[in-house]
Amino acid sequence: MEQREQWQADGHRAYPLVRVRQLVKNYYLGHTIVPALRGVDLDVWPGELVALMGPSGSGKSTFMNLLGCLDQPTAGRYLLSGVPVDELSPNELADVRNRSIGFVFQNFNLLPWMTALENVELPLTYMQMPAEERRRRAEMALTLVGLRTRAHHRPTELSGGQQQRVAIARALVTSPTLLLADEPTGNLDSQTSVQIMGILQELNRRGLTIILVTHEADIAAYCRRQVRFRDGRVVGDTLNSEPLEARLQLTHDHDHEQEGRKVTS
Amino acid sequence: MSFLRPETGASQHATLPQPAPLERSAFLPPVHAYRRARGFSAVYQGTRSALRALRANALRSLLTSLGIIIGVGAVIMMISISEGNAAAINQRLSALNPTQLTIFPGSARGTGGVSSGLGSAQSLTLDDANAIAQLSHVTAVSPLINAQGQLVAGDQNWSTSVVGVAPPYQQIGGWQLQDGSFISQDDEDSGHTVAVLGQTVVDNLFGPGADPVGQSVRINGVPFTVIGVLAPKGTTGGRNADDVVYVPYTTARQRLSGGRSLGQIVLTADSTSNVGLVQNEVEQLLEQRHNIANPQLDDFQISNQLQVLQSVQGTNQALTILLVSVASVSLVVGGIGIMNIMLVSVTERTREIGIRIAIGARPRDVMTQFLIEALVLSILGGLIGIVLGPVGAWVLTHFTTTPFVLDPLSVLLAFGVSALVGVVFGFYPAQRAARLDPIVALRTE
Ligand SMILES: Nc1ncnc2c1ncn2[C@@H]1O[C@H](COP(=O)(O)OP(=O)(O)O)[C@@H](O)[C@H]1O
Ligand SMILES: [Mg+2]
Numbered sequence A: 001m002e003q004r005e006q007w008q009a010d011g012h013r014a015y016p017l018v019r020v021r022q023l024v025k026n027y028y029l030g031h032t033i034v035p036a037l038r039g040v041d042l043d044v045w046p047g048e049l050v051a052l053m054g055p056s057g058s059g060k061s062t063f064m065n066l067l068g069c070l071d072q073p074t075a076g077r078y079l080l081s082g083v084p085v086d087e088l089s090p091n092e093l094a095d096v097r098n099r100s101i102g103f104v105f106q107n108f109n110l111l112p113w114m115t116a117l118e119n120v121e122l123p124l125t126y127m128q129m130p131a132e133e134r135r136r137r138a139e140m141a142l143t144l145v146g147l148r149t150r151a152h153h154r155p156t157e158l159s160g161g162q163q164q165r166v167a168i169a170r171a172l173v174t175s176p177t178l179l180l181a182d183e184p185t186g187n188l189d190s191q192t193s194v195q196i197m198g199i200l201q202e203l204n205r206r207g208l209t210i211i212l213v214t215h216e217a218d219i220a221a222y223c224r225r226q227v228r229f230r231d232g233r234v235v236g237d238t239l240n241s242e243p244l245e246a247r248l249q250l251t252h253d254h255d256h257e258q259e260g261r262k263v264t265s
Numbered sequence B: 001m002s003f004l005r006p007e008t009g010a011s012q013h014a015t016l017p018q019p020a021p022l023e024r025s026a027f028l029p030p031v032h033a034y035r036r037a038r039g040f041s042a043v044y045q046g047t048r049s050a051l052r053a054l055r056a057n058a059l060r061s062l063l064t065s066l067g068i069i070i071g072v073g074a075v076i077m078m079i080s081i082s083e084g085n086a087a088a089i090n091q092r093l094s095a096l097n098p099t100q101l102t103i104f105p106g107s108a109r110g111t112g113g114v115s116s117g118l119g120s121a122q123s124l125t126l127d128d129a130n131a132i133a134q135l136s137h138v139t140a141v142s143p144l145i146n147a148q149g150q151l152v153a154g155d156q157n158w159s160t161s162v163v164g165v166a167p168p169y170q171q172i173g174g175w176q177l178q179d180g181s182f183i184s185q186d187d188e189d190s191g192h193t194v195a196v197l198g199q200t201v202v203d204n205l206f207g208p209g210a211d212p213v214g215q216s217v218r219i220n221g222v223p224f225t226v227i228g229v230l231a232p233k234g235t236t237g238g239r240n241a242d243d244v245v246y247v248p249y250t251t252a253r254q255r256l257s258g259g260r261s262l263g264q265i266v267l268t269a270d271s272t273s274n275v276g277l278v279q280n281e282v283e284q285l286l287e288q289r290h291n292i293a294n295p296q297l298d299d300f301q302i303s304n305q306l307q308v309l310q311s312v313q314g315t316n317q318a319l320t321i322l323l324v325s326v327a328s329v330s331l332v333v334g335g336i337g338i339m340n341i342m343l344v345s346v347t348e349r350t351r352e353i354g355i356r357i358a359i360g361a362r363p364r365d366v367m368t369q370f371l372i373e374a375l376v377l378s379i380l381g382g383l384i385g386i387v388l389g390p391v392g393a394w395v396l397t398h399f400t401t402t403p404f405v406l407d408p409l410s411v412l413l414a415f416g417v418s419a420l421v422g423v424v425f426g427f428y429p430a431q432r433a434a435r436l437d438p439i440v441a442l443r444t445e
Helices: A003-009 A060-067 A090-099 A116-125 A131-144 A160-172 A190-205 A246-251 B039-056 B058-095 B126-133 B185-190 B199-206 B249-257 B272-289 B305-348 B350-358 B363-397 B408-434 B438-443
Strands: A018-029 A032-044 A049-053 A075-080 A101-104 A178-182 A209-213 A225-230 A233-239 B100-105 B138-153 B156-165 B177-180 B194-197 B216-219 B222-230 B244-248 B264-269 B300-304
Touching: A018 A060, A032 A060, A032 A233, A049 A060, A049 A190, A060 A075, A060 A178, A060 A209, A090 A101, A090 B350, A090 B363, A101 A160, A116 A131, A116 A160, A131 A160, A160 A178, A160 A190, A178 A190, A190 A209, A190 A246, B039 B058, B039 B363, B058 B305, B058 B363, B058 B408, B100 B272, B100 B305, B126 B138, B126 B264, B126 B272, B138 B199, B138 B249, B138 B272, B156 B199, B156 B249, B185 B249, B194 B199, B194 B216, B199 B222, B199 B244, B222 B244, B244 B249, B264 B272, B272 B300, B300 B305, B305 B350, B305 B363, B305 B408, B350 B363, B350 B438, B363 B408
Parallel strands: A049 A209, A049 A225, A101 A178, A178 A209, B156 B244, B194 B222
Antiparallel strands: A018 A032, A018 A075, A225 A233, B100 B264, B100 B300, B138 B156, B138 B216, B138 B264, B177 B222, B194 B244, B216 B222
């Protein structure tokens, strides 16, 4: 029943995908030091779906940025699949972001002049992948999030939920081992949020390790594991033995393709 | 890349088992090990996305390129005009006899230039001319008087320059006769009122194709008999060589100019290499004849056509350098314009850069993207300039007499410089983009 124990029992896999030890991050504003993380210890095992919770300013985003190799810690260790990230060169870090990690943002962060398909292809353009294969993969990723028919729409022609699904497809397209999502439902209504959670749960079921940030208990309820942050520290790490199934809630609601109001930005 | 290399030197984790190989998730097929986009493929992709970004901002891109367009256009135009000028001068040079020397009366001192010949000095005499004719390497000598004449034949009249010369002048000026004959020694000695007309004069007084030999024409009221018509030389360097009348030198002095001095003496040396030698000989001879000990006090000046034209060519070259440097400054200004807009572009697109870095662009990928964009801007500007420059030069040739000359090398040069400008001035903004902190970049609105 307990997934972590299953992994640990399964000898050769008994190694965390993310291992963080005494992670410290300080921001410097002029002469004042803003301690955003004050020593975080956390292990995330392959196949987990983890919700990071906590009040605003507790350091969740800072932590996610460190996990996503977008930033370097002030002190402490971060091992991704056993690799000490702090020893990687800038180019190797770029490759980790490209190949091993998918990042989903609260505000989608799509390039507005590109179609959904081109946005999803973007990470693949930073590998030497032939255009044809790039396109095929991007189409597969869009199919995975139920947006195959919107491939040639621009972000402004899509609803918020659809934009976030495009962003998820972009994060998935390189087949990463870890998906990081910082408040992926923060800009979406509750109905659409459930749909996004449904997609994330489905991906997790297929083996993708996901860490997501949310300050809403409803969203965290879809995750098996909930980690609480406060003042830059982990103050709670609980397992939810019966997470909600977004899939079941959606069956008697809308269809994926027709939801939400249009968001213009 | 060495993503899977084992952990090193982490003593606190020494008891942990070796990391498992990366477990790819089952939702998409695994990505095979591709190398990073490099070389041609990266440039091709970069160019495509650069064109796209520039098209999205078409007006701004055009305005940005304007500096390069003007710069490249101006450089090509200036080179074209200068070369047209040089060609015109060369044409003039070839129209003149390079072995010709002209002796002007008057000294070089005073106002600094050569004093105007006719009437202003009495220094040159016919005897001088005869003495010069005895010198070695001199093939022909003729005195020369210039006058403005009003010609009347029947009810037609024409104003042109009437030149009094001796018979050897036919050889000096390189004239062929179309009809009749040139001034003879007898005409010269007796001061006959005879005239040899240029083609343009004939056309205007007697009509095209007429043969006026034997007819009468009044020059400044004095009746002259036409004894010959010169074969046309055509227009050389903007001057119509055929708009001229030659009369015997003695006749011109007595009937047309009234003065007793001889205007100039023109002579030819037997070869271009002897021009200098003849010039020295003539100088010594005249100093001796005029009893001048100090060459500084010479009462005559010898002008060497070759030298004059060479100095004009030199001036033209200096002018070319000046014009091209001014045009080059506009290229540099154009480059600074590109740098300016690229910096604005990097600032405006900070978020885009953040996104690209977040999904795995290497610093060099970002750098390449913006460098290519600057390069595309400058090369597009350069191409437009390459079209506009020659067009401008061609239009200008219609307002001047210089011919249209286009040197392919100048086009190539201007294009190369515009590309160079793109790289040089695009470098700093591109570097700024590549060094952006993704966290900061993603937070900007
Ligand atoms: N770039 C920054 N410069 C200075 N302080 C920052 C910066 N980013 C975050 N902080 C501070 O670090 C703390 C943690 O922020 P954050 O990680 O964004 O929290 P959360 O995502 O949980 O709301 C906050 O006090 C915030 O003000
Ligand atoms: Mg946050």
